[in-house]
Amino acid sequence: MKRVTLFVNGTSVYGKVAAVHGSLDDLLSVASSKLGIRASSVYNGNGGLIDDVTLIRDDDVLYISEEESCDDLQDDLRDPEKAQTHTDWLTLNVDWLTLNVGGRCFTTTRSTLVSKEPESMLAHMFREKDVWGNKRDPQGAYLIDRSPDYFEPILNYLRHGQLIINEGINPLGVLEEARFFGIEQLAEQLETLVKSSQPPDDHSPLTRKEFVRFLLATTTKSELRCQGLNFTGADLSRLDLRYINFKMANLRGANLTHANLSGANLERADLSMASLDGANLQGVKMLCTNAEGASLRSCNFEDPAGVKANLEGEEEEANHTHPSLTPDSPLT
Template sequence: MARDDEVLYVSEGDPFIDPQNEAKVTADQHGAHTDWLTLNIGGRPFTTTRSTLVSKEPESMLAHMFREKDVWGNKQDEHGAYLIDRSPEYFEPILNYLRHGQLIINEGINIRGVLEEARFFGIEQLTEQLEAAIKNIQPAEDHSPISRKEFVRFLLATPTKSELRCQGLNFSGADLSRLDLRYINFKMANLSRCNLTHANLCCANLERADLSGANLDGANLQGVKMLCSNAEGASLKGCNFEDPSGLKANLEGANLKGVDLEGSQMTGVNLRVATLKNATLKNCNLRGATLAGTDLENCDLSGCDLQEANLRGSNVKGAIFEEMLTPLHMSQSVR
């Protein structure tokens, strides 16, 4: 029996729901999206709300990870922070974007690093913004050669054996002489007319790089990778390609038209199908070198040591073989 001051609730067929309990459930559900949590990103803590990670980009990896508690079984550290093995400096602008929707990158932060993190976390709108921003600044980078002073700063901040990625960068005309450039990735870089005299390029990657007109006299090229590089008209006098540990330099398919390699140590070097037309190789040590299919037309090979070198199928039309240290054998099969 209901009293006069009590509220009567009537349900026609549906389960009875107490409004007070309904309000409590709604509050709990709302709290699931606004409760605070801490992320441990690469050792650095970031405190934020669940709604920040979920609301802005609902289809992102972060949204799926934290939309519901413990669905992904995220591992936590001793303080309860969720462990994510990514870069904290690149994550910070991403978290700020999720907070207020604005892309803000502090000075000194590489925008490409932020882009990689945005892609990793599947934040599509931010990824599009970053790609557009990079596209806008790309032309300035392409047309402005890097100076010696700028590059030396990078070198001093990099461990000797770590691979410094300089792929596709423009060093045209730069003075990089006598620098320690070991293990650096110069793949597809523009090094035309560079001064690289006496530089240490041991194990450097110069694949498809433009070295046309560059000066590499006296450079250390042990174990260098110069596959399909363009070194037309370059000077490489007195270079050392010979690695005592047995690591062989690879110049397969390189364009070496008119290069000057006089007096270089090139034991075991791979010059297969390279173009050496009109090149000077006087007094070079080419013992055991691979010259199969190489274009040696009009090359000056006088005074060379070609013992056990493979010249099968090479073009030696007009080549000079005077005063060779060892005679060519029929098994070497030149044409």
């Protein structure tokens, strides 16, 4: 069974999809019923008269003429005004073409692909009628190796200028297709749509429960990278935080009492107002750490292996606040 789209001769709207069964007379009978006319002739998109049903291919676009005698047609062609009408109709229908996008066919006009976005890749692909060579399927449709689901909203945009995406279609996929085909105005709309559909950035501090979950999910052989994360006010007391990378993390007001931070990287981290009382800081890296107002009482900086904690550039306020840090402490 073949499926075709039928239009009344001279128009390109209110088409009807019909199945081709039997003879040409059977098709004319179906066309008469669907289009509400007395169908007499069938033409292809190039204006050629079809006199054998075997010449019709699946997904063809056909134009149905009402009953008219050959003498009437010849009279029309002798009349300059009517002859121009026939010429315009033939020109219009030459403009119709079919795209095979990822195995799915779309019927549209060359002007649709060219007019809306004249500088796009699609416009350049179809502005000239002979640039495709043999890149067509057996039915003559132009082959395009892209996603049909993402292409459909783009084609509809070129038809009527509105961005409409059906439910279940990812706007991000449509955006990538719009960028691929160089349809800039549509890409801008899609970028706005994609951005608005994404959840807002969550900058809220991590809780103890969330962080413990991260710890349990990370093997002891893997580095847990927490640089730049927000732990403001978090309770991390008595946790094993050895060798964790807290570089540039926000630990302001965090509770790190009796936590094991041996070998941890706290470079440029914000430890202001944090409590590190009794924490193990053997071999910790605290280069340029902000420890203003932090409590470091009874911290263990001594390492039997001789590795010293590095507190270079730490905020001086920490030294004033914590008399337990004496010149004899093994700091560098």
